[in-house]
Amino acid sequence: MTRKRKGKSKKKGISNLTNTILSILKKERNQSFNYKQIAAKLGVNDASSRNQIIKKLRDLQGKKEIEEVERGKFKAITNTEYHIGILDLAAKGNGYIICEDFDDDVFIASNNINRALNGDQVEFYVYKRRQKGKLEGEITQVLKREKNEYVGVIQINKKNNYAFVVPDSNKMYKDIFVPINKTFNAEDGDKVLVKLEDWPEKADSPYGKVVQVLGKPGEHNTEIHSILAEYGLPYEFPQDVEDYANNIDTSITKEEIAKRRDMRQDLTFTIDPKDAKDFDDALSFTVLDNGLYEIGIHIADVSHYVKEGTVLDDEAFERATSVYLVDRVVPMLPEVLSNNACSLRPNEEKYTFSAVFQMNDKCEIKNEWFGRTVTYSDARFAYEEAQAIIESKTNNIPAEVSLTGKAYQTTPAIADAILKMNELAKKMRSKRMRSGAISFDKVEVKFNLDDNNNPVGVFFKTSKDANKLIEEFMLLANRKVSEFIGKQSPKKTFIYRVHDEPDDSKLAALQNVVGRFGYKLNFKDRKTTTASLNNLLSEVAGKKEQNLVDTLTIRTMSKAEYTTHNIGHYGLAFNYYSHFTSPIRRYPDVMAHRLLQHYLEGGKSVNEKVYEEKCQHSSNMENLATKAERDSIKYMQIRFMEDHKNQEFLGVISGVTDWGIYVEIIENKCEGMVSVRDMKDDHYAFDQDHYAMVGRNTKTMYQLGDEVIVRVKNTDLVKKHLDFKLVGKPENT
Secondary structure: OHHHHHHHHOOOOOOOHHHHHHHHHHHOOOOOEOHHHHHHHHOOOOHHHHHHHHHHHHHHHHOOOEEEEEOOEEEEOOOOOEEEEEEEEOOOOOEEEEOOOOOOOEEEOHHHOOOOOOOOEEEEEEEEEOHHHOEEEEEEEEEEOOOOEEEEEEEEEOOOOEEEEEEOOOOOOOOEEEEHHHOOOOOOOOEEEEEEEEOOOOOOOOEEEEEEEEEOOOOHHHHHHHHHHHOOOOOOOOHHHHHHHHOOOOOOOHHHHHOOEEOOOOEEEEEEOOOOOOOOEEEEEEEOOOOOEEEEEEEEOHHHHOOOOOHHHHHHHHHOEOEEOOOOEEOOOOHHHHHHHOOOOOOOEEEEEEEEEEEOOOOOEEEEEEEEEEEEOOEEEEHHHHHHHHHHOOOEEOOOOOOOOOOEEOOHHHHHHHHHHHHHHHHHHHHHHHOOOOOOOOOEEEEEEOOOOOEEEEEEEOOOHHHHHHHHHHHHHHHHHHHHHHOOOOOOOOOEEEEOOOOHHHHHHHHHHHHOOOOOOOOOOHHHHHHHHHHHHHHHOOOOOHHHHHHHHHHHOOOOEEEOOOOOEOOOOEOOOOOOOOOOOEHHHHHHHHHHHHHHOOOOOOOHHHHHHHHHHHHHHHHHHHHHHHHHHHHHHHHHHHOOOOOEEEEEEEEEEOOEEEEEEOOOOOEEEEEHHHOOOOOEEEEHHHOEEEEOOOOOEEEOOOEEEEEEEEEEOOOOEEEEEEEEOOOOO
């Protein structure tokens, strides 16, 4: 008898049949299936397999897990509640779903991803709580792909007439299969852009076709274009858009001037970065007979040239923002507009959209006016030149900061205007801080590049009084435009730049980290929270942990975004805030200009739903542009470190994970990783509670914020990885 049973058990069975059938029926739960359709899905057609399926269907029906909706056709009985969210994949293949139905993200194990890719909108259900009460679920279907194009290196197998593209992104967990006739004449080892076309039911990898050959991996232009392509960002304008822009009449006409407020006689100037070409804002300054100061914030009138319904406007909307990479700007508008017609260059008449304020010495606004103007810029200054005026309190511009390389004197009237406006800006900033604004003066890493775009040096860009002068008057214009529309009754649709309050759990996590350095935070209420955050940012200035603490503090903040639903701006402590001052490089500002003009002319409120969708698109594109900018900085940091192999650097531990420690070099802010596998003097384990790696035998601890000495081990321009070898701790620690 026993032998007979054993003989029977050798009969070929379909493995995991219960779960497979349930998975098929749940995935397409609105359809019914008979045994033949399920057999086809499983790729079996022999009598034994069909009988197993028939038997299992009856078995599941008896257990009330499925129901027979018509003869021989079955559907899953679902008591499960399904949710929709966005998948955020981790490098190891697991992921989390961000869903408004839950306070916490839902963990998805790699075997429950079910062909979803990073960023996809997915349907899922939650089936259990993990340890520590975390939710876990399974994805049932992909509702919308976040992207269908990926950058990677192509590996061609000519013998078997196929190729695979190995994606650059560590969040793309599958290589992409490409038939040999869809390789776009790419050569083996080329970096390419591949488009997903299909993912057959039985195929392990998705199928795609190469749509662009980007070049050889590691070459500068290849890597920069790869960064743009990875995020779906263009680097050229379509010919019809260029042609349209080149044919726009950019002349200043008497007829148009007659429709505008003429402010060409007002003292006007611009202050911008020394390498800027798109000057989209200018300031004018007049002392009135009543002792008030009339200050105009004049913004390039982009909406005069970029008309709705044109190919130019469609392209600007799709781009939504200019992208600032380390070696180039990818503009939102063609150069004929961004650097010429709309750029408020010195000694040229320009059409502008202005916010004009009359204020006293206490920065109290006594009168405000918004509308279209024509202006004439008397002078152009770099920030360094304006800073020299502020510091010396004279009209002298020394040779070392002069745009021309030669010392010169500006007019006393302009110098006086800059000094008075600096005085007013400081008062406005002080008032903003007292109201609960948060002062983020994060150090920016910049590169000195040679003629071939090789990084030859690193420098840090900090915000000085001249920068803050411009910032305060731009904030004033943005806030007042937003208030002007936002406070009207009946309510009118407008584009707001909102910033929600920080999440309590993130604030608590920040306290845990900064407590390591001896800092204390008070989260009792909004006022004490902002005061203690500002105090933290002030105390940490100039210290080794500054960049780490600045970065962590910024991460506790919510992400600012565009919306038609105003909730105020937490970081700036404004109840109303919009973007109005940079229409050359931001599409929401163009929309704000159009809406402001529409309402100034007595127009009725526009369709909120249409503008909310435009806001979401603008926020999404801003997010992609930020990622591309970050990737380009990382790429340039790695190129810079290629020339410093085997050199020792002092760094600060900026992150600790179970696979290694991240170290940021103090002198150039380059961040790399020390793999735990390379820490061979002991067996190290990750101590999550103390943000540390701890040696099992020696108890040596490498903790977040510790200073360490590292050496460059490996640089990978293609994967944008920088690997360090840990030398040890400095002798004085």
